[in-house]
Amino acid sequence: MSTLASSSVPFESTDENTDTQQADTSKLGIASILANVTEAAVVTNLSGKIVGYNRQLNDVVPHIHDAHCITDLFTLSSKSLNTTCLTNIGDTVGRRSGSFPIQLTRIHTGAESQPSIPTFVSMLRAPDTRLPAALLYKLDEHILRFSMRLRQIHIAKKEHARYAKQATLNAITDPLTGLKNRRFVQSFMDLQWHGQFRKGEDSVLILFDIDHFKQINDTHGHPVGDEAIKVFADCLLSQARPTDVVGRWGGEEFIVLLTNCSCEQARVYLERVMTHIRLLKVPCDQGHISMTASAGYCAFSQAKSVEHSFTQADTALYAAKSNGRDRYKKASA
Incomplete structure (x- = not known):
């Protein structure tokens, strides 16, 4: 039934002073x-x-x-x-x-x-x-x-924990950009809305939309369009603070929630990020393409609810696009 897994090796004494006789x-x-x-x-x-x-x-x-x-x-x-x-x-x-x-x-x-x-x-x-x-x-x-x-149980538990962690990340992450997805951002905004009143802080909701994105897809193809979305997402994330939440709302629309932030601080962020967006280069068959974006923002303190702040920011975004794009606009008080 059993087999020898290692061949016999002749004995060699490691103690020169031993008095015990030993056999091979x-x-x-x-x-x-x-x-x-x-x-x-x-x-x-x-x-x-x-x-x-x-x-x-x-x-x-x-x-x-x-x-x-x-x-x-x-x-x-x-x-x-x-x-x-x-x-x-x-x-x-x-x-x-x-x-x-x-x-x-x-x-x-x-x-x-x-x-x-x-x-x-x-x-x-x-x-x-x-x-x-x-x-x-x-x-x-x-x-x-x-x-x-x-x-075996210990290994299985570690594997289960790893898969559970990955499943949780997948449930809140946009697969293309790696940003937080719509579900997570909605939940986070609800928590932030209720928490800000206890802390006496304000938050600013910003909606971004890539200008003429359909034209990018139609002219250069969906792979280039996907790359443009990823480059844009990286730009938004790189300019945000660790405490801010950057997410993909859907398609070419993105959302940023600046926590513990005033409208003036949000404007500084927008100036900075809009400048970086204009410098972005997306590779394509013809070399590279550039892009611009429009944005609308609304402070939580201006709104009656999370839904209201989103509606206000969306209206401001529409106004920015109607006024020539490549700009941002604050929601009306």
Whole structure:
């Protein structure tokens, strides 16, 4: 049932002063030993170097291929031994017969704590000389499966959280520009409307419309039109403050809500952003095209409701377009 996943490696002593005679691991038949072990198991030489492991261990410790020593995978968490080093366990086990119980803790790259794993370690001796040759570690299968299941649940929860976060972002984001979408802006405006009265602040709603956008689409095609929308959106966002909300209302219409802002401060923003819009260049087959935009704005303090402020700003936008475009206009008081 089980297979050897790592070939046998001859033992090389790492302690020149040791008095313990040790046998070569190549005569043990490690593959045969592991094939008869039902638990997850690993075999090391007496210095801790991994010389074989079975499929069960590979299933629960996938990164075992990268490990060279037992200490690459586990730390000793037993308190009954007089040593804290796994490579010294052979001295203790060699004085006993049968299996010796220890507690191991998996080394994990994540920050979460790892449960200790009951493990039984026994000495493998050379069949001809009976000298100590290797150590066989048998890990408790039930604890390992439980640990693996916990890890799978943890990974699944992280994946679910990532997908949930992405779904939330998709629900409030315009896919073409990356700006906030109409749904989010509407909700935010409602919250801002009610919050400003408690804080004694004002907000200014601005509506933008790209001038002659249909002509851009008809003349240069929809891909160029989409690029023009993205370039325009980036311009609006780059000139806004982190506390402001910039969104795409639909088509070539955009909305900006300047929070904690007066009409005079909004005018300064509009002067700046309109200048940048005139400098925009959108690549096309003929080289590049420029664009202009019209805008209308209304302070919340001028309106009776969010809907009223939007209507006022929309009326001002229409007046700006009727008066020649490439300009902004404030809503009438």
